[in-house]
Amino acid sequence: MTWLNIVIQGALVGGFYALFACGLSLMFGVMKVINLAHGDVAVVAGYTAVFLAPKFGVSPLWSFVVVVPVFALLGYVVQRTLIQKSIDRDPFTTLLVTFGLSVLIENLLLEVYTANGQSINIGSLIGSSFQLSSTIYISYVSLVVLGVAVAVLGALQIFLGHTKTGRLIRAVSDDREAAQLSGANYRHIFGIAAGIAFATVALAGIAYGMTTEFAPSSGVTNLIYAFEAVVVGGIGSLWGTLVGGIAIGIAQQLGEHINPEYQVLAGNLLFLVVLAVRPNGLFGKKTAPS
Amino acid sequence: MSTRESLSSLDVRRSTHSPLITLVGSVVLVSLFSVAPWIVPAWFASILMNFFILVIMATMWNLLAGYSGMVSIGQQAFVGLGAYATLFFAIKGMSPLAAIPLAALACGVIALPVTYLLFRLRGGYFSIATWVVxxxxMIIIGTVAYLGGGTGHYLPGLSNFDPVSLTHVQYLASWSVALVVVIGTYVLLRSRLGLVLASMRDNEVAARSAGAHVTSARRIVFIVAAAGCGAAGAVLAISQPFVQPGNEFSMSWTAEMLFASMIGGLGTIEGPIIGSVVYFVLFQWLGQYGAWYFIVFGSLAVGIAIWQPRGLWGALRDRFHVELLPVGHWVRERRSAK
Structure with a gap:
């Protein structure tokens, strides 16, 4: 029964990692850059829901309705200004700039809101769960987060495959110049992709704040897990990321079961083993990313 | 005009001025810094000591990113491992000073297998993977009770120094390692490896097709940078002298080395040193307002990366055509030829 519980709880966390990671994969797929401040965007969304939303009369539980669209807009703007400027130099500069932003955001949050843990108050919902067997409890919030993750990944898959904008995004990610020659404004498409990435990671940040406490440093730690999910699942595959997230989640639960200190270590080790044995991940394309 | 004649009218030089000036200047500076703890006040010697630690780290990070295009955001791994290797040897009864080269060596040895994993990833994915490492x-070291676990361990082996000579020893350790690292990097970049790195930076595909061993060059640089950061960690442990996972493996070491080399100018020997000076000037000026000095330092780095990617030194060099520590070659027409 313990084993079943480890798998179930791991899968629940894994859904969250996939939700957190899908924007990271999308931006890499489209712009060939990694936003190292991706995790910090989630934390800023969490702080916005806790501190800013109540000032406008929005309850924390429903804050995502406002925060997510605002972050989509923010993503578009940040992409068209700061990130585009660094992409125009080279991908290398983008790494330096987004890493700098990550450190800046974390330290600003520390100065303004201290290192104290915060959480999004959802009242009695936080504790409510249903019982699967005598030892296995499933929290409703975690289940909803997993459901949201699957829904977001599915929606993203349909959006990329079957809509005009989605096709444009894929065209630009395949060949930027060719798409530009055919009349697609790739900078605008980059902005849209960043908008989606910021929106999904803001949603992940709020979901995180509802299930547990977060602090300025949570962005960095969750980015590592999300990244591990992407690589384990295979770079470039959305459903692979979900499977990778669940694999990392289960590894962490297993590690924690052996010794609470090993929770993070087990996830890291799974990542390193996959990197050594199957560098393209479980569902990755054959070619290595360049 | 035949090719031979046209070649003979070209002059290939490394320095923009007489190397003698650089040499004399270096000797004067080195002598001054070597006697500094006996001349300057103790608080200033302590700042200099920390400055040298940052110079070591920034120089190593610059070698990785500025010369080889590897953005490692996990260099704190080797700072921490170097500090813990020093602690390990000190507990075993060795003098921490003698342990510095061993700690550097240990980090280099650990880095070798790590490259085989990390080099499977490129660009941003490589970066985050260094973070995972x-x-x-940090987690593994934190579970070793012999090394103090998560709470840390006092560095033994320094108790036979009286307080004043201890500060002198700490200063000289950090100064001499910085000197070795900067000179070593200079020599490395002027060697054949430096040439491979330069060709790789300009055009990797062309370098590969011309037979340059790009991956081996990267591997050597990664190992050297790990050893250098390990030495910085060893000096850090000696300067504190207390070793704790959360401090020695702190992300902020990487942020500092990255910001310092970006502000000073990536891809030059002088850049990281100038960036480290900027860091300590800002720290003196804004240090009393919490982490704000760090926020200003980081904003400066981000701004420079976008608008002045060659950094402060790059801007000065382009403006005045000066090279203090030249690693490239200057080709110009010989004046007497015409």
Whole structure:
């Protein structure tokens, strides 16, 4: 029964990692850059829901309705200004700039809101769960987060495959110049992709704040897990990321079961083993990313 | 005009001025810094000591990113491992000073297998993977009770110094390692490896097709940078002298080395040193307002990366055509030829 519980709880966390990671994969797929401040965007969304939303009369539980669209807009703007400027130099500069932003955001949050843990108050919902067997409890919030993750990944898959904008995004990610020659404004498409990435990671940040406490440093730690999910699942595959997230989640639960200190270590080790044995991940394309 | 004649009218030089000036200037500076703890006030010697630690780290990070295009955001792994290797040898009864080269060596040895994993990833994915390595190293070290576990351990072996000579020893340790690292990097970049790195930076595909061993060059640089950061960690442990996972494996070491080399100018020997000076000037000026000095330092780095990617030194060099520590070649027409 313990084993079943480890798998179930791991899968629940894994859904969250996939939700957190899908924007990271999308931006890499489209712009060939990694936003190292991706995790910090989630934390800023969490702080916005806790501190800013109540000032406008929005309850924390429903804050995502406002925060997510605002972050989509923010993503578009940040992409068209700061990130585009660094992409125009080279991908290398983008790494330096987004890493700098990550450190800046974390330290600003520390100065303004201290290192104290915060959480999004959802009242009695936080504790409510249903019982699967005598030892296995499933929290409703975690289940909803997993459901949201699957829904977001599915929606993203349909959006990329079957809509005009989605096709444009894929065209630009395949060949930027060719798409530009055919009349697609790739900078605008980059902005849209960043908008989606910021929106999904803001949603992940709020979901995180509802299930547990977060602090300025949570962005960095969750980015590592999300990244591990992407690589384990295979770079470039959305459903692979979900499977990778669940694999990392289960590894962490297993590690924690052996010794609470090993929770993070087990996830890291799974990542390193996959990197050594199957560098393209479980569902990755054959070619290595360049 | 035949090719031979046209070639003979070209002059290939490395320095923009007489190397003698650089040499004399270096000797004067080195002598001054070597006697500094006996001349300057103790608080200033302490700042200099920390400055040298940052110079070591920034120089190594610049070698990785500025010369080889590897953005490692997990260099704190080797700072931490170097500090812990020093602690390990000190507990075993060795003098921490004698342990510095061993700690550097240990980090280089650990880095070798790590490159085989990390080099499977490129660009941003490589970066985050270095982070995972650092995180893993910190967790593993934190579980070793012999080395103090998560709470840390006092560095033994320094109790036979009286307080004043201890500060002198700490200063000289950090100064001499910085000197070795900067000179070593200079020599390395002027060697054949430096040439491979330069060709790789200009055009990797062309370098590969011309037979340059790009991956081996990267591997050597990664190992050297790990050893250098390990030495910085060893000096850090000696300067504190207390070793704790959360401090030695702190992400902020990487942020500092990255910001310092970006502000000073990536891809030059002088850049990271100038960036480290900027860091300590800002720290003196804004240090009393919490982490704000760090926020200003980081904003400066981000701004420079976008608008002045060659950094402060790059801007000065382009403006005045000066090279203090030249690693490239200057080709110009010989004046007497015409």
């Amino acid at each position: 650092a995180d893993t190293a």
